[in-house]
Amino acid sequence: MSKQKRVTSYDVAREAGVSQSAVSRVFRPGFSVSKKTREKVVATANEMGYRPNAIARMLITKQSGMVAVILSSRANLNYPEVLSELNKELALNNKRVLLFTLDDADELDELLENIWTFQVDGVIALAAHFDSKSLDLFAKHSTPIVLYNRNVPESNANTVCCNHDKGIKQLIDLLHQSNHKSYLIIAGPDDSDVANERREIAQNYLHTLGIQNTPVIYGDYGYKSARSALENWLKTNTLPDAIICSNDVMAIGVIDEIKQNLNLSVPDDVSVVGFDGISAASWYNYQITTIQQPMKQLTKAAVDILMERIENPQAAAEARVFTGSLITGNSIKTR
Amino acid sequence: MSKQKRVTSYDVAREAGVSQSAVSRVFRPGFSVSKKTREKVVATANEMGYRPNAIARMLITKQSGMVAVILSSRANLNYPEVLSELNKELALNNKRVLLFTLDDADELDELLENIWTFQVDGVIALAAHFDSKSLDLFAKHSTPIVLYNRNVPESNANTVCCNHDKGIKQLIDLLHQSNHKSYLIIAGPDDSDVANERREIAQNYLHTLGIQNTPVIYGDYGYKSARSALENWLKTNTLPDAIICSNDVMAIGVIDEIKQNLNLSVPDDVSVVGFDGISAASWYNYQITTIQQPMKQLTKAAVDILMERIENPQAAAEARVFTGSLITGNSIKTR
């Protein structure tokens, strides 16, 4: 009934009549042990219920086998899936995910303290903003970090990213080619880097196509926020030909707002495009034309880069960009 | 440029002209250190960039400060949010989440090995099935475990759970009172305990109300699965008065299937209820009458119970059940 004492390598060694080193070597791959000893040790270990203590191993090898994954609340809705995918991918590389969340920028210091403390082998940051000062800190601690879905061309950070530029231009081309003249952009929260990137790309490209001063309104990536943003805007403006939404959830909100409150329909009265390719985007009531993020490629690449950096910390930074795939829905009208 | 050597408590001690013990005490709360020493140590520590090594601390204190969270792929769609909520709640208790996934039952042994290895302080299992044999193993290792959203009345496991019984009966009462006579149940995958529980409750309660042999068809909790299950079933059957879906996503699938392929509508031609209270359930096109799981209460309770068990491992097992709240949508017709 008492707090049961853990079985250590010494216990097994004593019982099996070998040294502690021998036990240790049996549980390390690629170390030289005679068949006889190995069998003896494995047998007693199983009998006694011995498992090497990962903590002790971490201390001496200076490898925790853990990767910090930083989630920010600004994360887009498909991030949970990303997390589970990352976890699987990292498990294949014998790494465990230690989860951290970063909600306020001013918690950053505390977060970093925590990360150093846990001696993680590497870090993957989802949608969190890291300025170059923080990135330098990672370099100083020689902790590799990969930024997920961020594109920081000027910096020398490791990043994986969906090609927002290409994707958004592709959507806008579709709209432009089918003769849409006036546009409205519904952007994500302006403290999200991804949101800003998507907004800017759309603004600039429309400008390039000769469409000046496209209005922008802001949501928080959520359904309601898009609806009320649009509702507000329409109090003093008229419906454009097309609405470019920074993600699918907001596109869904927009479609519902148009249907319910304006009694109009998409794409007949206005075209809508989204971004992300979440599953709801293809539900019968929406069928949004959007860009699907290549999530599995992105997560795999993030893990690959991280593993490479853990192996070889001085390697140069790398940015991998993946092209999303166009999902042709039924939310664009040919005018 | 070389792999930089970590700063240890000895380094700080030497620099500050105190003993290593002194440094250690400065960084432990509630230990007796003179103001002078504390200031000296804190100053040099900051200067040298010293942070206590959590791994070494774990080894000596035998507390890893980590809680394993086990995700199964059978998890319902709202689990990602649960994960992030759990993480926050645990962080408040100074615990970190170490993520594990369990996809196949036959990976269980490996998973458990891993968990013991990492010396986690406790475990929270989301939707994963643990038989009493595995639960005994946790007891043997004196690792507290809390099952999230499982109700195992006979066992002495720690569980938190939404009151499926009450919720589902509430929904069925609504249907029954508004004069629905014939029913169809769309259940979740039959290797999910929660799915089976929900199905059984519905079946039994309908039976209690005098409605015999309600047909059951199965989906996998996903949109498409519900649509095709219903489509198949309708090849040889006619539409019932009401369809009881084991989760909201399948209810959404059903509504779309009815609209798109049958050209009928909900609730005019058939009533539909769901379960979970996900955000999409209240989107304009669906407005499902459903039961919202009290997710924050559930997660908080799971963490509370776990913390109590970590404090006091011999305490008796506890099951906390929370009542979900009815969301009145527009998917039930008064007949």
Added chain:
DNA sequence: ATTAATAATGACTTCGAATGCAATATAGAT
């Protein structure tokens, strides 16, 4: 000033596995 009570300190050991090194055993060659 003296004593008693308390606070602060450092030397040393501990946690549990990994590993360099020297010692020993085994296999292979002649």
Added chain:
DNA sequence: ATCTATATTGCATTCGAAGTCATTATTAAT
């Protein structure tokens, strides 16, 4: 059988912080 070359083995040390305990400094009380 003898001598190398190679494979195994165990000893002793290491990782970095925590905590016990005996010692010393400080404070309070008389």
